[in-house]
Amino acid sequence: MYEIVMPQLSDSMDEGKLISWKVKEGQKVDVGDVIAEVESDKAIMEVQSFKSGVVAEINAKEGDVVPVGKVIARIQTSESKNEKVVKTPGTTVVEKPVAKQAEPKPKAPVAKHHSPQETINISPKARARAAQYGVDMQSVLQKTAKDALHVKDVEAYLREHYFTPKALQLLDRYGLDLAGFTLNHKINEAEVQEFIDKNETPLPQPLSQMQKAIIANVTASAQKPVYRLYEHIDAKLFVEHDAYSITAWLIKIFAKVMMQHEAFRSRLQNDALVISPNASIAVAVADKKNLYMPVVKDANKCSIAEISAQLQSFKTKLKANSFTAADMQGSSFGISNLGMLGVESFDAMINKMTRVSQR
Template identity: 30%
Template sequence: MPTQILMPALSPTMEEGTLAKWLVKEGDTVSSGDLLAEIETDKATMEFEAVDEGVIGKILVPEGTEGVKVNDPIAVLLEEGESADDIGAAESKAPEGDASSHTEPADAPEDLKAAEGYGRDGGDAQEEKPKDDGASGAESAPRTEDGERIFASPLARRIAKDKGLDLSQVKGSGPRGRIVKADVEGAEPGKAEAPKAAQAPKAAAQDKPAEKAPAPAGASADAVMKMYEDRETEEVKLDGMRRTIAARLTEAKQTVPHFYLRRDIKLDALMKFRAQLNKQLESRGTKLSVNDFIIKACALALQQVPDANAVWAGDRILKIKPSDVAVAVAIEGGLFTPVLRDADSRSLSSLSSQMKDLAKRARDKKLAPHEYQGGSFAISNLGMFGIDNFDAVINPPHGAILAVGAGVKKPVVDEDGAVGVATVMSVTLSVDHRVIDGALGAQLLAAIVENLENPMVMLA
C-alpha cells in the first residue's frame, strides 16, 4: 500500500511549518537519505530527508504552503509494484480535519507520538489494521515477544517476511532505530543484531506520562551518542544524586518563572568587624567566615521582609515564620543544600559551628533527610573559586536563592563624590515570581545589603 509522507517535526517546539520548496517532483525515484523538501520551522529553514525508497506518486501540499501542521500528509510514496491507481486509499483529507484524518505512519516511534501529538490524544489512535480489514490492506505491525511494537518500513517488513527474518532480531539504522530496507537485505535468519530499542528498559516506556509534557524533552541518548560516534568519549553513568539534581533543576528552569536582582555590597566594615570578633573568639577555637555573616544577614532579612519568607505550594503560597536558610555545599559528583533552621535567632558562632558540621557530613554523605529538606531560601557562594558573579537556579519549593560572588578591590565613589578603593562583593538574587514580586524582592535584597554593610546591627 502507498506510504504517506508526513510533515515532520524538525525542532522540539515545532507545531506547524511552511513547505518552502520541494526538491523532488511527482514520478521521481528516491532512496533513504535523499532530500525531499526544504521546510521552514519556528527556528530555521531545514532540509527534510526520505526514510524509505520508492517513487513520489503524488505531492499533496504545494511548495510555499504555510501553516502545515506536524503529521499532516504532504506527499504519497509508491513502493515497488505500486502505481498511481493505488494512491486513493492512502490520501487523507485536508490538514484542518479532525484526528481521524491524520493517518499515523505505520512505523512512527511511540516516543515521537507522545511528543508530537499523534492521534491528537497522545495514544495509538490509528494502529495498523490487520490484512483482512478491507479498509487498508496493510499487514499488522510486528511486535516482540513482550508485545512491544517493532518499527519498520513496509518494504522492510515485506522483505523480512520473504526471507523468514525475525524483525525483533534486526538492528534498525533509520530514524529512532527504525528498520529500513538496507537493514534486512543483508541479514540472515538467526544472525541479525538485536535492536537498540529492545535493550532499553521497559520501565522507561511505562513511566511516560499520558499527558503532553510541560516542556519539550531533549534529544534521546541514542541520538546524542550517534552524533559523537566518530569522537573519543567516556560514558559516565548517572548515580542517584546526579539523576535527582538533573530532574529537580530541569523542573526548576522549566516550571519556575525566574527573575534576577543584582547588587554590589561593600564589605570593608564587615571585614574589619569580622577580624575583631575572630580575635576575641580565638580562645574558643571559633573562626567566623564571611559566609557565616551572609547566612545571618539573609536570615534576618527574611524576618525584616516577612512576605518574602515564603515557598510555592502548588496552588498557594506558604509563608514561613522562622528563617530556615539552606546553603549549597559542593561534594564530589554533586551538591547538597543543608538547612540551618531558626538561623535568625542563632548566634554567629552557633551558625558557624553548625555549618561546618553540616558541610563535613554532607561531603561524607551522612546527612539525614531532615537536614537537607525544607527551608524557604538558599545561598550559593562561589566567591572562594574567584567567581565575580553568576545566576543561581532556584531549588523548589524555595522562593529565592542568593548567588554570592567574590569580594574584590574596586574603585568606588563615596557620598561626597571622592573616589576611593573598597572591597566589593557582587550578589544576584534569583526569585520565583509566583511567590515574590519585583518590588518585594528588591526590599529583601536591600535588607540583605543593609545587614552586611552594617554588620554590628546583626548583633542588636
C-alpha cells in the first residue's frame, strides 16, 4: 500500500491545508497524476502520485489542516493488490493475507451500568457548570458513557440538548459562549441570529496558512535591529531609460554591487558565513490580503530585459495566486519599493535573513 503524506513544501512548514482533492476513492491514478492541492505557509502546491494504482482511501477532508508527514491518502498498487484496507473509528489498518486460523469464540460483551448510588468522578469545574444550569449528572453520564466527567462533557450535553444543529453551526462560526443564552428551551438558528444582530457580534475570519506564515515572519522581523541610512541619488538616468521600471533597474544595480561586495551575499549559519556565488534578490509584491517576496534568481547574470520579464511574471502569478514555494527561496537581499505610490521614504520589515533596501 503506497501512502501519500502531507509534504513539507518549505523549511518552515509544519502543517498544510488540504485545498482540494483531484481524485476520488476507487479512481485509478498513474505516476505523475495530480491528486490534490495543498496550501503551505508560502503558496498553493500540487501533490502528485509517484506510483500507479487505485485510490484505496482518502484520510483528510478539503479544508483540513494536516501536520507534515501525516497520511492523507493511500493508493493500492499492483504489489499491494492482495492487501485489504480496514477502517475503524480513528484507526486505519492494512491487512495482508495470512494462513487461515481457527478463530476463538468471541466473548459476550459485558454492559456497564452506573447506579444512582455510585460515586461518579466529576471534576470541580464540571460540577460547578452542571449546578449552574441544573444539569442532572446521571443524564450526562449516560449520554457520554464515561467513568469520569469534565466540563467539556457537560458543555457538549448542553449544546446538544438546547440547540438545533443549525444553531450550533452559528454558535461555532461566531465563537459564541453558551452563557449568552437562557437554556430553558430548544434554541433554533433564528434565535441565535437575532442574538448576533442585537449584539453586533463580529464574525471571526480564520487565517490561511499563508497569513499565518506572514504573521510569524513579521513578528520575527520586528525583533531584529534595523540601522537606517538615507541618501539621495540622481534619477535622471532612470528617466532616460524609462522603458524599464525603477524596480527592475534597482535589482540590476544591486545585483552588480552584491557581486563586488560579498558581504551582501552572505548569511550566518552556525559558526560560519555562507557566501552565495550569485546575487539573488527578493522583491516585495502584495495583493489585498497577502505579502509575497518572490526571488529574481542569479540577477547578476540577467539582462535588464530578463529582469523586467521576471517582474512581469510575478504580477501574473500574484493575480492568479499561483506562487510556488520555489519562487520564494534563495534570496540574500530584498527590495521593497513604494515609489510608484508617491511614497518618498518608509521603513520596510526585514524578511528573515534577507537584507532590505527601500526607495
